Amino acid sequence: MPSAKNTIWERFLAPLIRPLIDEPGLKRFYESVDWETEADRFRQPNLEYPEYYSSQNFHGVKGGYLNPGASVSYDPVTQYVLPPNETWIRQGLVDRIGGKPRRILDLGCGTGSTTVLLKQAFPEAEVIGLDLSPYMLFMGDRKAKQAGLRIQWRHGNAENTGFPNASFDVVTASLLFHETPPAVSKTILQESFRLLVPGGQVLILDGNQKTLRHTEWLTEIFEEPYIKAYAEGNVDAWMGAAGFEAVETQEHWWVNQISRGIKPIPGVETNPTKPFYQQAGNNISPDNDDLPGIPAPAFENS
Ligand SMILES: C[S@@+](CC[C@H](N)C(=O)[O-])C[C@H]1O[C@@H](n2cnc3c(N)ncnc32)[C@H](O)[C@@H]1O
16 A cells, blocks of 8 residues: 655654554455446546645555545544544434434545444434545445345535525534535535525534644644644534534533534524424424435435
8 A cells, every 4th residue: 555655653653553453454455346436336427626635645655545545544543543442432423413313424534433333323314425536435335235234325516506595403523524625614504505405414523623722743643635724613613604403512622522403493592402393393204214306315326
C-alpha cells in the first residue's frame, strides 16, 4: 500500500499503530482483489471528482481515497483513532435519531462502518451509503454482505447527489466534514436540507471543533488537509445557514461531537424533543413505507 514518506503520519502515528495491525494479512487481501473490476461494479463513469478531493493526499496516503490501498488500511487504523471505542463513537450518532425512519442516506459513507450500524438499528429502513470512492464502496459492500445486511451503495458526490427532493427521513455524515473544505461542508448541508422530508433530521458526527481548536498537535498528526479550517468553523452555524432548526451540538467523548438539525415543517414550530414523524403538521404516517411520490424501495440498484 503506497504512502507518502516523511509525513507526520509516517514518522509518528504509523510507527505506533503499525505494530497493532496485521500488515502481511492486509497486503495479502490487497493483492487478492482485482480492484478495478470490483470498483467498476460501483463506478459512475460520468462522475467528476471535485478538485479538493482528487488533488490531495489524506492520512499521508498518495491519491487519498482514490488509492485502493486507503480503503484496505482505513478500518484497521480507524479503530485506534476513535477513543475510547470506535463503535461507541459511531453508535452515539445512531442513538440520536428520533422516530422510525423509512429511508436513510449516509453521506461520505466510506467503508460503511456507520452505515452498517444504521441498518442494524433500523432494519426495516432503506439505507443507502454514498461515497466518492468506488474502492471504499467495495469495502462497505463487503462488510454489509458479511453481516447479512441489505444496504445500497451509490458512487456520488455528497454536494450534488442526484436524488429527488424530500426523499429521505434522515441524512447522516460521520467523519466527513473534517475532510472537506468548509465551503463544501456547507454545500453538503444545503443538499441534505433539499433531500430531507419536512421534519427530517440531519446528523453529523465528527471531531469536536472546540477541542481541535486547542490541540494543534491533533490537527497536525492526522495529515488532514482541511482539518484546521474545519476546527475553526462551526457546524451549528453552518446548519442554521442551510435552514435547519433546533440545531444542537453535543460533545461526544471529548474528541468528537454530534450535531443534529431538523428541517422545519412549514407553519409548525419545530419540537426537538418529539420524534419528527409525530410532529403536528407532518401528515406522513409512521406506518406508511412510502415517502410522498416515492414508493419504497426507491433506489434499488443491486
Ligand atoms: C474519513 S472517511 C469517513 C468514512 C465513514 N463515514 C466513516 O465514518 O468511517 C471520509 C469519506 O468521505 C468521502 N468523501 C469525501 N468527500 C466526499 C464528497 N464530496 N462526497 C462523497 N463522499 C466524500 C471519502 O471518499 C471518504 O470515504
